[in-house]
Amino acid sequence: MKFKTSKSAAKRFKVSKSGKIIRRRAYHSHILTKKSPKRKRRLRSEAQVAPCDRRQVKRLLGI
Secondary structure, eight states, X not given: OOOXXXXXXXXXXXXXXXXXXXXXXXXXXXXXXXXXXXXXXXXXXXXXXXXXXXXXXXXXXTO
């Protein structure tokens, strides 16, 4: 049985060519004045989804 891809998840995650699931870091959308430049620079980079969450995210993406 086929399941539809969760569109909210599809907008938040992407899969790299090697199969890793990539996500954006939190805390980089607003209230940025009190955060240091070093912290904001680090938050710009993408991160991998934690191993404990990969199964659930794959299910949401229909992988």
